[in-house]
Amino acid sequence: MADLQIYESYQRLLQNEDLSTPLAAILALTEMMERSTAGTMFELLNELKGSAEALSRQSPNPIGLNAGCELFIEFITLFPHDAASFSELKTELIRQGQQYAKQALTYRAKIAELAFDFIKDDSVILTHSYSRVVLQTLLMAHKRKRISVFVTEARPRGMGIKTAEMLTAAGIPCSVVLDSAVAYVIEKVDFVLMGSEAVVESGGLVNAVGSNQIAIIAKAANKPFYALAESYKFHRMFPLSQYDLPSHNSRLLSFQTPSGNPRTPSGRRPSESSLAPNHTASIKITQEDIARNNPDIDYTRPDLISLVFSDVGSLTPEGVSQYLVGMFAG
Known part of the structure; x- marks a missing residue:
């Protein structure tokens, strides 16, 4: 109970x-x-x-x-x-x-003020999914500077569309980008501004799935990758890969057994040459099927992150580690 x-x-x-x-x-x-x-x-x-x-x-x-x-x-x-x-x-x-x-609840305003100094006039910014602190930062920047924002669609939840709608309603020039088009648009971008679900002890980032590949692309294109995180999201966890996250389970990205293929009486699948065209099963894969088989979050390594803006200051990934040690050392 x-x-x-x-x-x-x-x-x-x-x-x-x-x-x-x-x-x-x-x-x-x-x-x-x-x-x-x-x-x-x-x-x-x-x-x-x-x-x-x-x-x-x-x-x-x-x-x-x-x-x-x-x-x-x-x-x-x-x-x-x-x-x-x-x-x-x-x-x-x-x-x-x-x-x-x-x-x-006041921490987001502090972070927005801190990140504001890194946003120049006429900046083109790329962000991913939906983040309250990123949204507040962009809205603040819009009041004093000219900015334009690319927002990824952020499947499977599609939360980037919510961000784009709110930015557009505030009068910020905004365009939704396919997750698969990040490498295409990165040359137009001045920097990436990313929210977070957690910043871990290594200084790495846990956030909506797709954050890691955006960080890899930004690094290859020599574009700064800034993470915004309230200090209550700092977490004493030390993942070494995607598969160390507690949200990972064996069902994710598993290979599905085809259900439409006919089988012989012995249970073995017949050869393709023996199947007539009109016997070929029709397979339909829905967006729900894809979402169930994919992760919601991923892990971004600290070497891909330029700075972490928090209510306790602008920190390097190594600085996050030092802060966590101090915070939990008593």
Whole structure:
């Protein structure tokens, strides 16, 4: 029942367009603390860790929420206090969690201001999929400078179309690019501006699938690749390849067994020469079939990233590693 409650709280919080998955996870854990009957700090931490694990198990892509849960549990563990009772301490922790989430909503504006200095007048920018912080940065830049934006379609979810619609409505010259046409358009681009689901300990980026190939193309074309990430998306995970991501499973990119080919009574497939043209099965592959067989996110190596703009400053990928070490060192 507790697992169901935490997941329902998380899903309800995600209905707020301003909340990203790490913040929704932090607020869900804060609500769990309000309902908790734990009588000691040890019991409370165990409940928090159990709730975080329950959220992770029930999410098909737990990377962002894991970053939020990890940060919040570390904060609770190291929180200095002089409370007279555990009840007072728990009340203060709940208040601090709510206050942090409220403050964290201002981080996108800080990042937009930081990235703004790197956007020159008449810049042509390439972005991918949908990112709240990238959108806010582009809208801010549009108020003071002339910019044009290429937005990838970002299949399988197609979230780039949402970005393009919002930019166009704001009066920003915008064009949707096929994911397969990034190499075609890259010569017209001044730099790439990319959002993130997480920035990992290596300084690499986890984001909507297609981000990695855009970074590879940008590197080959000698174009800067800038990532924007709030510090609550920094995650102590160290993937070495796409297949180290927790969202990967054996069903992705698997080879489908043809279902329409006729077989002989022995179960063996007959030779092609023995099949008459009118016996050839008609195979139809839908976009839904393709989406189910493909990943939603991918991993971009740190050597492909020029800078990471965050509320804690503009960092090199190595700087992200140093920041994470300091943040979780107590």
